[in-house]
Amino acid sequence: MQNARILISGAGIAGQTLAYWLARHGFRPTVVERAPHLPRGGQGVDIRDQAVEVAERMGILSRARAAATDTAGLRYVNAAGHEVARVDMRRIQRRFNSAxxxxxxxxxxxxxxDAASGEAEYLFGDSITALHQDPDGVTVDFDHTATRRFDLVIGADGLHSVVRRLAFGPESDFVRHMGHYFAFADADPSLGPDTWMTMFNTPGRMAGIYRSGTSPEAKAYFIFRSPELPVDHRDPAAVHRVLTERFAPETGWHVPQLLAGALADPDLYFDALAQVHMPSWSTGRIALIGDAAYCASPASGAGAELSFLGAYHLAGALATATGNHHTAFPHYEQALRPLAETKQKIGPNVRLMVPKSTLGITLRNTIARLPLLESTTGLGRIMSPKTTTPLHNYEHPNPTRC
Structure with a gap:
């Protein structure tokens, strides 16, 4: 098999899934990850539609279900903490027979x-600094590891992809700001009920807390409307300043306690809600998957789904083409682009979570109490099964280590 040595940048959902399937098809994947270790906790993500079948084929579905968050639904509260509306997610799942x-x-x-580590090499605490491709391969420079040579390089390194910047051009060419910023951090579990996402709105802002039914921890969430800001999401001081400016004036509900906890959390996450739009997901021997190529924004609820399916189709296309990237990369893009574009149309529904006026908040709360909720908010489009065609089976003629 040609092009057996494949470097993956990013050990997130897309990168780990890709490493598993590449190894399964006989390639030799190496994964480089900027963080020194795997993440803990984080926000909730959803395995949906055909991604459920991919997880089942990987043999991880039972473990994923055992770790499921058991979310009951969404609660909207007023400044005094009184519930004004709720969305019963379990009822909606039953309605659509959701898996x-x-x-x-x-x-x-x-x-x-755990599924991929036995077959892939990992370089934690390191990142790519330069890519030099030629007709025979890609020479890769790292922050810490000595320069190495690979046959292919895959960027699975998220919205702010280093691989995309080095191989395709500046982030501003591909990332579209969606008019909102988003943050989450650890929170005091006593501030919210178990299994519920509780949210409090003022015009253009939302603060909330979520407690999983399977974890003693809780997460605070913040979203606010804003044009693009000159803030570096990796600069803690700048992030603290922005969140303080936006939320410190709010004294209703538990916002002061949630904000104080977030500012004290060293793992506070902050970023813009944004999408990635690219005319092509590959250039020569370098390709992108997951948020690096087609981020639909967290508001779509589709990040994990697209990561699973992108990794599955890319590895399968390479296996079918016995490693020929000239054939595999276009086939991968053809298989996934229609789904990615569909999911990107769902993303703007975040506006319903963060109405821009007091009237908008009142109307949203009224809608949330009505039976028409699913069709009005788009939850039905998100949660109901979309794909009727069977998931393609990729089989390499001789799936052994190259």
Missing amino acids: DVELLRGDLVRILH
């Missing part, structure tokens, strides 16, 4: 790592 699995991102990444 979806929601679990914390860190739990899913660890499950995937």
